[in-house]
Amino acid sequence: AQSVTQLDSHVSVSEGTPVLLRCNYSSSYSPSLFWYVQHPNKGLQLLLKYTSAATLVKGINGFEAEFKKSETSFHLTKPSAHMSDAAEYFCVVSSRGSQGNLIFGKGTKLSVKP
Amino acid sequence: EAGVVQSPRYKIIEKKQPVAFWCNPISGHNTLYWYLQNLGQGPELLIRYENEEAVDDSQLPKDRFSAERLKGVDSTLKIQPAELGDSAVYLCASSFQGDTNTGELFFGEGSRLTVL
Numbered sequence: 001a002q003s004v005t006q007l008d009s010h011v012s013v014s015e016g017t018p019v020l021l022r023c024n025y026s027s028s029y030s031p032s033l034f035w036y037v038q039h040p041n042k043g044l045q046l047l048l049k050y051t052s053a054a055t056l057v058k059g060i061n062g063f064e065a066e067f068k069k070s071e072t073s074f075h076l077t078k079p080s081a082h083m084s085d086a087a088e089y090f091c092v093v094s095s096r097g098s099q100g101n102l103i104f105g106k107g108t109k110l111s112v113k114p
Numbered sequence: 115e116a117g118v119v120q121s122p123r124y125k126i127i128e129k130k131q132p133v134a135f136w137c138n139p140i141s142g143h144n145t146l147y148w149y150l151q152n153l154g155q156g157p158e159l160l161i162r163y164e165n166e167e168a169v170d171d172s173q174l175p176k177d178r179f180s181a182e183r184l185k186g187v188d189s190t191l192k193i194q195p196a197e198l199g200d201s202a203v204y205l206c207a208s209s210f211q212g213d214t215n216t217g218e219l220f221f222g223e224g225s226r227l228t229v230l
Contacts, residue, residue: 009154027222043118043221044157044205090156102219104156 002027002095004074006105014113019063019078021108023091024071032094033074034102035065039087050074053059059084086112117141118222120206128226132194135225139208141188147219148191149163149205157205163189193227201229 007022026029035047048059055067061084065076074091091105115131119138127133139146144165150158160179162170165186176195183189193200203226207219 013230041223043223045218045221051220055120092156101159101162102157103156106154106156 002031002093002103004030004033004091004093004103005107006089006091006108007088008108008113010109010114012111013056013081015083016080017111019076019081019085019088021091021110022078023074023105025074025078025091025093027093033065033067034094035059035074035076036090036104037087037107038107039074044090047076049061079101081110081112083112083114086110118143118208118220119204120204120222121227122225123223124226124228126230127196129198129229130195132192132230133227134193135191135204135206137191138207138221139189140220143208143210143220144186145204145209146189146206148181148189149207149221151203151205151224160191160204167229169207196227196229198229201227203227206225217223 003026006026008080029076033050036044037047038044047063048057050057050067062077067074088107088109090107092102095101095103118192121136129187149161150160151157159175163183166183178195179193181191203224205221205224207220207221
């Protein structure tokens with residue numbers, strides 16, 4: 001069975017400092033992994049995706065994530081946080097065994113202090 | 115291009131009352147999903163449609179929940195009767211058929227249900 005574990009429910013950073021949101025996955029298959037972002041009262045939006053190509057994946061708004069099979073991790077990073085990055089972030093694995101249904105983590109709330 | 119549209123955005127009802135949510139997917143998207151998002155949790159799939167066919171409804175509580183997607187476009191999710199534990203956000207998403215494994219789903223803003 002596929003699952004993801006987001007290691008922090010809440011992360012707080014200062015504007016201009018690096019962001020690290022941690023995610024570990026478990027998968028019986030070669031996984032597809034994603035990060036989605038949810039701003040308050042907005043729909044979920046795809047940030048980036050890993051689908052067995054390059055292990056370092058770049059997404060929108062300066063975010064990137066690195067797939068590390070040996071560590072079963074897919075951590076999300078950004079060199080410099082912006083106030084507009086404050087949102088809820090979800091790590092997601094695609095369950096190919098179930099025809100591609102997405103399995104979401106519990107989310108990490110990112111706060112950015114001025 | 116219009117995104118996924120859901121209505122109503124907010125609904126407050128008393129327990130045992132019925133409620134329905136409507137979703138209009140992005141034009142041309144064959145696949146439609148209903149997700150349930152409880153407070154502080156990630157979304158969980160309720161049902162997935164490929165055109166008119168419900169291809170995965172294993173997580174839909176069929177005693178009180180029902181869904182339909184007539185003509186393979188709009189969809190309605192109904193709860194009858196609602197229980198206190200149904201208070202949550204109901205999310206609709208759509209994608210091109212074949213993009214399911216790439217994870218490129220487009221989500222609506224959700225319908226927030228409060229059951230009193």
